[in-house]
Amino acid sequence: MSSCANCYVSTQVKCSGCDVPYCGTECQADHDEHICAKMSRKQNGKMRYVINEFKRGELHSGSKNGPIVKNPKQAWAIAYAKANKKK
Numbered sequence: 001m002s003s004c005a006n007c008y009v010s011t012q013v014k015c016s017g018c019d020v021p022y023c024g025t026e027c028q029a030d031h032d033e034h035i036c037a038k039m040s041r042k043q044n045g046k047m048r049y050v051i052n053e054f055k056r057g058e059l060h061s062g063s064k065n066g067p068i069v070k071n072p073k074q075a076w077a078i079a080y081a082k083a084n085k086k087k
Helices: 025-030 041-055 072-083
Strands: none
Touching: 025 041, 025 072, 041 072
């Protein structure tokens, strides 16, 4: 067992991108220093942008006119999708 990188509680859950331990998606979203080691700087920058947008309450689902994302799991899913999007 390891401890959460944000609140240090014992956990068995890990970030799917880099295996950093978290007790849940809320701690993962709150951990400002979270950078996935398996991703490039550009991918990490995109992820941070999306998560910061989520924290400010400005992250929309689908399009800029879509509903505001309130679920941290959905925010992380959007962040990973944008980070891995080929362009």
